[in-house]
Amino acid sequence: MTPQVGNDSARRPSLFWWAVAFACWVAFIWGHSLVQGPQSSLESGFVVALARPLFEAFGVSDSELMSLVVRKLAHFSEYAVLGVLARGLFAARLAERGRPPFPVAYLVALVPVADECLQLFVPGRSGQPTDVLIDLSGLLAGALLASLVARLRRR
Helix, strand or coil: CCCCCCCHHHHCCCHHHHHHHHHHHHHHHHHHHCCCHHHHHHHHHHHHHHHHHHHHHCCCCCHHHHHHHHHHHHHHHHHHHHHHHHHHHHHHHHHHHCCCCHHHHHHHCHHHHHHHHHHCCCCCCCCCHHHHHHHHHHHHHHHHHHHHHHHHHHC
């Protein structure tokens, strides 16, 4: 059966593809959490070096503060992407199965908890409760942004 041009569901990615994208992004996040402390610091240092002119334009010259901001923004942005994918996954599940995905939504909030617990076993890394809060904030921001974009597209 050929999808009709005006058929909205033909343009929407399926539940399967949202689930695959979501799972791949979680694997990316958790895989990055397995990077040992020295290598993680080198990665952050590289980003700090790139962003140094921007920091200095805002009057920030402390390298440790720059590194802290880069690391926390990395947490937030990783989980903002996950929030976008979670929103897409939940919307696709609702569209295809007709059931709200709320029980599954609570499981998504465990991803950053598991992430920080994972870091407890990686040399040179540590799990931080504050990072869980930053991650959850990123999740929420990404999901809200994706909802806003979806609402604007429907208008």
